[in-house]
Amino acid sequence: MKPAPFEYVRPSSVAEAVATLEAHGGMARVLAGGQSLVPMLGMRLMRPSAVVDINGLDAELGQIEARGAETTIGALVRYSEAEASPVIAERLPLLRTAIRYIGDRQVRNRGTLCGAVAQSDPTGEVALVALTLGATVVAQGPGGVRELAADGFFVGSYANALAPEEMITGLRFGVVPARGAFFERGRKHNDFALLSLAVAATPEPDGSWRDVRVGMGGINDTPVLARAAAARLEGQRWDEAALAEAAQLALEDADPPEDVRASAEYRAHLLPIHLRRLLLSLVEEPRHG
Numbered sequence: 558m559k560p561a562p563f564e565y566v567r568p569s570s571v572a573e574a575v576a577t578l579e580a581h582g583g584m585a586r587v588l589a590g591g592q593s594l595v596p597m598l599g600m601r602l603m604r605p606s607a608v609v610d611i612n613g614l615d616a617e618l619g620q621i622e623a624r625g626a627e628t629t630i631g632a633l634v635r636y637s638e639a640e641a642s643p644v645i646a647e648r649l650p651l652l653r654t655a656i657r658y659i660g661d662r663q664v665r666n667r668g669t670l671c672g673a674v675a676q677s678d679p680t681g682e683v684a685l686v687a688l689t690l691g692a693t694v695v696a697q698g699p700g701g702v703r704e705l706a707a708d709g710f711f712v713g714s715y716a717n718a719l720a721p722e723e724m725i726t727g728l729r730f731g732v733v734p735a736r737g738a739f740f741e742r743g744r745k746h747n748d749f750a751l752l753s754l755a756v757a758a759t760p761e762p763d764g765s766w767r768d769v770r771v772g773m774g775g776i777n778d779t780p781v782l783a784r785a786a787a788a789r790l791e792g793q794r795w796d797e798a799a800l801a802e803a804a805q806l807a808l809e810d811a812d813p814p815e816d817v818r819a820s821a822e823y824r825a826h827l828l829p830i831h832l833r834r835l836l837l838s839l840v841e842e843p844r845h846g
């Protein structure tokens with residue numbers, strides 16, 4: 558199919574992009590990498606009145622910035638740029654690992670991290686890492702700049718807290734735990750994940766762990782934090798019993814979907830098994846993996 562007619566706008570600044578979104582009363586859509594938007598237009602799953610192509614705004618949106626303890630990824634930073642960035646490798650290795658699970662090289666050359674956050678796919682890798690690491694979504698709208706915590710940003714399947722006249726300008730991360738690990742299981746590469754997991758924590762000299770974060774994707778209609786599991790492990794030494802208990806507690810925050818890819822029962826079966834293994838890898842691995 559071909560897209561329904563729309564006005565094509567290529568703004569020369571973020572302010573102009575926002576003004577266009579406002580002028581269209583929330584019926585316009587931002588075009589970043591186009592890896593999700595273009596297929597949705599083609600299938601007429603979306604019929605925006607205008608497409609606001611932000612690809613000319615590299616000067617405002619194309620940077621990865623390390624400022625003090627914070628790292629900000631602009632809305633035009635492509636997956637492949639983040640993957641190759643020494644700043645991301647040093648400061649956000651968990652994000653770098655997760656990006657490698659996304660699509661294929663062509664998708665990663667065009668798709669943007671902020672586009673993925675805006676897309677809010679419940680199986681999306683960037684959304685999951687942003688939630689797990691407590692990132693902040695920076696948005697600009699007619700009322701100015703808004704900062705939205707990733708925890709609370711994802712409100713449903715492909716739905717988020719962004720207003721229709723707002724656009725994301727960046728994704729900001731603070732200091733992250735010393736260790737992290739990522740897991741994903743799909744039916745095949747490039748398919749939607751049945752289950753994805755991101756864990757992060759910092760080991761203390763006495764053998765205990767602090768700042769424990771456990772994120773789960775594909776197991777609910779949004780990426781979710783396994784809060785009970787993380788609480789079980791916070792400040793504790795992670796022996797076999799603690800890890801097994803935490804892995805079971807993760808089910809408290811899961812409401813696995815039933816779809817053509819897997820039954821809810823199968824997803825619930827996979828979760829504690831792979832979470833326990835992933836947590837164990839943090840203990841065994843000296844670095845992010």
Ligand SMILES: Cc1cc2nc3c(=O)[nH]c(=O)nc-3n(C[C@H](O)[C@H](O)[C@H](O)COP(=O)(O)OP(=O)(O)OC[C@H]3O[C@@H](n4cnc5c(N)ncnc54)[C@H](O)[C@@H]3O)c2cc1C
Nearest residue numbers: 587589590591592593594659660668669672673675681725
């Ligand atoms: C073959 C294939 C495989 C894929 N595999 C995966 C995968 O494994 N994991 C995964 O997460 N994704 C996957 N995707 C989707 C891909 O990652 C998209 O690139 C990503 O979801 C959106 O990024 P984008 O820059 O392409 O956004 P676009 O397609 O341009 O936009 C996506 C949506 O976000 C909105 N949007 C984009 N940028 C902004 C912004 N700055 N502010 C406000 N709204 C914005 C758009 O209006 C649109 O609604 C795949 C896509 C393809 C085609």
